[in-house]
Structures are given as structure tokens and as C-alpha cells.
Amino acid sequence: MLIPFLNIRIIRRQNETKLSQILPVLIALFAALLFSAFLVWLAGSDVKVAFTALWEGAFGNIRQITETLNKAAPLILTGLAAAIAFRAKIWNIGAEGQLLSGAIAAYWAITTFPNLPPVLMFIVILLSSFLAGALIGLLSGYLKTKFNVDVIISTVMFNYIITFLLSMLVDTVYRDPESYYKWSPKIPDVAQFPLLLEKYRLHAGIIVAIVAAFVIYLLIEKSPRGYEIQAIGHNPTASDFKGINNAKTILFVMFISGGVAGLAGGGELAGLIHRLRVDFSPGYGFTGIIVAMLAGLNPIWIPFTALLFGALLTGSLKMQIVAGIPVALVYAIQAIVLLFVITAEFFTLYEIRRD
């Protein structure tokens, strides 16, 4: 296609290189940064002050770095949840609900077996939160394979159901009788994740998340299962003809995807928040989608993009205080990054040439 006036052409790429895949994303990130700076300027703040505050808020000292890592941990997991499903072109938008169900199940397990030794407790928390998320995911998968219910619809609906279930629980059976707030009592010390550094809140969740990233990487990129997941994503018909069971693969993907999101809930409960409450997650399930897209749905890049978004979340606090920037702008920046990256994907498929 010829663009008049500019004298440039847009042509479909006839070959692909590593550079043609990565460069547009880097440029998009830079462009998103510039555009965000423009918004900050528009909001009447000093751009330099704002971005310095953002940087320092995220990486300025050890405390800030550990907070950023704590935010990155659940984002890695929800990012992985989105990535594995999206690779199969199954649009699981339900990581938020799956995360919350993981937290609820882990809380139930902790309060039901409060006297387990620490190591066993750690395993029980991971297992229960994984299974709860996995079952919610599986349910959406089942509705898809059995009744052809759109996965987007069912997962979004489950988000609502579980969010309200959580509100109900913290107002009834799990309500802390000692407190004015609608939240549950704290979990016992034995159930809390070990801290990685003294005096800081950095907990073992980040390690769980990085291990999960490596496992999911092996699963998607290196295993026959992962091959099948990608195959049904690209061409379900040919996959069916060549003996790949679409329904079973969808169920498997939704099980793992939901499970990984559920782990994020268990990790937040045992690592950081230590109780159930209505505002348990600041939308990690949804931000995970952006994290995954930015990583090109590649599990190996997800820890890095999750770190970036973790930094945005923690850094924005200082940016608000120092530069007086409204919190809404931080969410706007997240969305801007996503839009620019999606735009960049176009340039991995097409190239522009000067006439």
C-alpha cells in the first residue's frame, strides 16, 4: 500500500529476523514513554521531576526495589496465565477471579489445617491455591468444549462471581470479629511465606513466580504438549486431523492457566497481605494480560515485563506524592504501553519502505 504525501509503502514482510521481532517492541516502549511524558506535562506537572520520582519510587533504594519485586511476583504469575491460554488462542480473561479463588482456597486450607509443619504448610498453600484457580479455569474450559460457551464471557462472569463470593466471605464466615473492617483474621505465622531479606517485606513469592515462569517456558516451548497448545491456537482443524484432541488440549490449557493465576492469589495471601479482604488484588489479573502481551506471550520475557509493571505500580506512589500526579494517570500509562505494543506488532508483520 502506498501512503500518499509521505512517499512510503507498507509491505508485508517476506522474512522474519530476531531484530524485526524485537525492535518494534523496544521502539513502542520508548514511544509510550514519550507519550506518557506528554500526558504528565499536560496534567501540569514537571516531567523531569515526575519521572525521577517514578524511577526512585521503583528502584531508588533497597526498600523500593523489594516492593517492586513483591508487585512483580503476582504479575509474573497472572502474565503466565494469560500467555499460556493466549498461545492456544483461548481468551482467558479470568485470571483475576482465578487469583481470588486461589487466595480463598489457600485461606481455607490454612485455617482448616493450622498445625502443619512449615514446609508442609508451604506446599499445601501452593497446592490448594493452584487447584482452586485450576478448577475455575477448567470449568470455563468445560463450558467451552461441552456447550461452546465463549471463554471470554464465562471467565469474565466468573470474575464477578468470585469477587462477590470473596466480599460475602469476609463479611460472614471469615469476618474478623475483632476488627471494624470487613476482612478476615490474619493467617498464623507458620503459614506466612519466609522473608528473603531481614527488615523488608520481600517474600518467597517472587521465587515461586520465577520457577513457574521457567516451568511454563519448558511446557510451552519445549514439550510436545506445548507444541499441541500452539498447534490448536494456529490451526484447530489441521490439529484435529493430525490427532491432536482440541477439547482435551483446551481443558489442559485452562487448568494450567487458571492454576497459575490461582498461585498468585496464594502467594499474595501467604506472602504479603496475610488476610482475605475485599480489595485483595489491585487488578493483577487484568494487568497480567498486558504483561503477557508485552512479552510477546513468551514466558521467558514475562518476568522482565512484570518487573516493568511492578515498577510502574510502586514508582507511581512516589510520583503521586512528589509530582502531584493523579493515580488515574498511572493506569493510563499502563494502557498506553499496551496500545503502543499492539501497534508495534503490526510492524513485525509489515515493513515500511521509502519510495
Place this chain on the structure above:
Amino acid sequence: MSKSSQPQSHEAILLDVRSLTKRFPMVLANDQIDIIINEGEIHCLLGENGAGKSTLAESIFGYYQPDEGEIRFAGDIVEITSPSEALKLGIGMVHQHFVLVPTFSVIENVAMGLDSPGMLLNLDAVEKRLTELCQDYDVEIDLKARISDLSVGEQQWVEILKALYGGVKLLILDEPTAVLTPQESEKLFGVLKKMTSDGLAIIFITHKLKEVMEISDKVTVLRKGRLIDTVETKNVTKAVLAKMMVGREVVFHVEKEQIQKGEPILEVRDLWANNDRGQIALGGISFALYENEILGLAGVAGNGQKELIETIIGVRKATRGEILIGGEVITHDSPRETMEKGLGHIPDDRIREGLVTEFSVAQNLILGQQRERQFRKGYFLDKEQINRHAQSCVDSYEIMTPTLESRAKFLSGGNLQKLILAREFGMEPRVLLANQPTRGLDVGVIEYVWEQLLEKRRNGDAILLASEDLDEILNLADRVMVICQGRIMDVFDIQDVKIEEIGLLMAGIEDASC
């Protein structure tokens, strides 16, 4: 051979391409090509796979931008920067791979390409005009049917109708007969001739010599990206064209020795199944396929061949009847189970059913075998072994690909078919169900495929060969089975075959009944 210089004065030149050159990474696809197309002429572009026919056509259609050369259309130098630009000029193209929306009806697909003024689609008007077009050219097609419910041959009619509807001056057809039955081809030729009598020019890409002789006024031969010659069809013979095309003499016959057939290996008893629209596609099919045998399945496309093969491999449900392999009932087995029991399959729609085009060549070559121990190292895929396997397939089938890691979508149609053949033959199935295995391949490769099929037969394996190319069946099969409207009309031993009789049976005419 020299470039052509026939006098063109008495005819109006519609398209004049001069020194067109197109390079791809690692390939010079078109090297200084000159071609002139006159109004009202059918001009064949002849050449083997990778000769540069499609690239030349796509450059004229604006899909590719040539690196050098110029194009004149209707007297003016034009720069065709996109297919929509080409359409505006009056150049239409029907691709090998159709560009239709599967969930839309025929009418909607045609309406979609129109620049309609205003906000609303006038589907009734489109339908009316399409009905007229169909009547004019004797095309029978359900205009309200969804594309996904149509056979490949029918889908091509939709593509052609789209072009006709848009009122083009030059129509490019990229191997149109590859998906058509002999009868459909005949009908197409009839329509094309009618179209040219109204002044329309047609570029007809093919590698079938028979068609060139039958339909074209002129023929331009390409080989390895270079122009060999443009000649008037009436001045040449098939043999001359074949030599120009491949640069060597071609043997069109294969030697098939007599082999005593063995035990029955695939048995189908009173098999019934529905098509995607829930109508009966197979109405009680029974046959047996023996070891050391090639059983030809002749029939017009859309008469149940596809459904029969799909039901046997397990992607389609049998509503009644039985399928046995080696005496074991497999009627309700999954595709994986039938594959493990030794069924191989070459689908007729290679893009949709045979390949994952976003996957690399190497990945596609293990599709279906990804869990096999030979391609695994512990729990994980053994990339080295997969690449070794791919390299040997690429070498022995001469698959043209930049690298093993290149995505299959960058390969040409013929090379994609070779890829499927390499994979399916490599799995050494006891029973091979082949639907149009040589469609879209060049002469040299067809010979190779035929040899492979006969070699399998020699090995004691069995092959069901569904083909719309009767020559292929007559050359290879031991018996011929004719299918019409989901029923087996008759079965012949090859030495008893009378072609006229098969033709009648394919059309459903059986002793004046039916």
C-alpha cells in the same frame, strides 16, 4: 530460444510488461520478464513450481512490488501498488488459496468486495445479479450457502463470480483447475471462452499441458524465474512445451508391474455419515481395500470422497456402519487412534487440514508425531533430531525453503504439498488415504509421488487414491471405484475400465436409472 516478436498490430494490447524483475531473499523469482497480453485472449503462463509464475502474476496484481521494470495497462504506464489499485484498473485475480470469509454466504462474500455507496448493503441486488451471472454461465451454486459448507471447487466458483461481478478487463487465474473435476474444468473453459468473446483477457497459470493446448491462444513459458519464450499455441505441441518447461524430455507413463493382491486390510461396511450441514453425505458405502493394492476413487468433487476419508480417519462421525482395519473395528476411533493403527492421510485442502502454516517447516514435518519417542529427549522435544528429520525430508523431496526454521506460510503451494507428502510417507502407514495427492505439483514431482505410491504398493501397503485426474487413477490404480452422491456406483478392475462408462457413472448415470 529467442524472445517472441509476433506482430501485435491488429490486436489491441491490454497489458504490456517490460523487463520485470522481482527478487526475494535468496531467490531471483522473476528475471527481466517481458509479456504482452492482448484483449480477448487467453494467455497461459506455463512453468514448474518455483518457475516464477505466481510471483509474476502477483506483481501484476499489485500484491508484490517489482524491483525493476514497468507495466503498461491499456496504454498507460501504471504503478500498481496494491490489489485494490489493480481492481480499480480492472485487473482481477483468483488465487490458489482462496480469500473468502468462511462464515459468510456466497452473496455476502461477493458484496463484501464492493465499493457500495451509502451505508447499507443491498444484498437483494447482489443476489439478483449473481443469479443472472450463474444463469448466463450455467453455474450451479447455492448462493445462500456458507463458504465453509462448500467444496473447494465450489469455492473457486465464488472467487470467479466475485471477479465477474466486479467487471474486470483482465482476469488472472492461478492454477484454477487444480481444484476442479474434469467436468468442472470443462465448464470453466466454456465460461472463460465466453468471457473472452466479450473482450476480456485472461492470464491462465497452469502446469498442465493438456489445458494449455485446449484453452489458450498464446502461451508464455517460464523456467526458474526466466522467460523461455512466448508462442502461439497452434504452432506448438505438448512435447515441445514440455521440453521448454522442464528443459528435458518427460516420461508421462510409469511402469506398474502386476502384483498379486494380499489380504483385505481396510474394510468399510454399509457406512453412513452426514456432511457439515447435517445432510446425508455417505449413503451406505461398502468396499474392501487389499494389501498390495491401489484402489482409485473416481468422482466429481463434493460427492462424498472427502466425507468418506474423514469418516475413516475419525474426524467425522459415522452414523451407521462399520470400519475395520486388519479385522479390528475402528468405526469410532479418534484420529490419533486410527493414525496409531496405521492410517495415513493426505488431505485435499492442505492449508486448512494438513498444515500449521505459522509453524516452521521442521515443526510441520512432525505434526501428529510430536509425542513419538524418536522426536523426544525425556519429556521434551528433541530439536536436533527434529531438524535432522526435517533436513532429510527437505533433501529427498526437494522442498524449496530458505531454512528449516522458516514458517511454512512462506512456501509455495507445491512445496507445501511436498511437505505433507514427506511427512505422511515418512510415517509409513499401512493404509494411505490420499485425496488429490498430486494436485498442484509439477511434472517431475508427480512422477516422484507416483513412484512412491507404487513403492508402497510393492511393500504390501494399501492405498485409497481419490483423484479428479482420471489419468492419475488409470496410471496407478488396480481397481477403480466410482462414487456419486455418497454411493458407490460400481467397481472395475483396471483392465476392464472404459473411460466413457466411468464418466457416465461419475455423473450418476447408471443404466438410465438415477
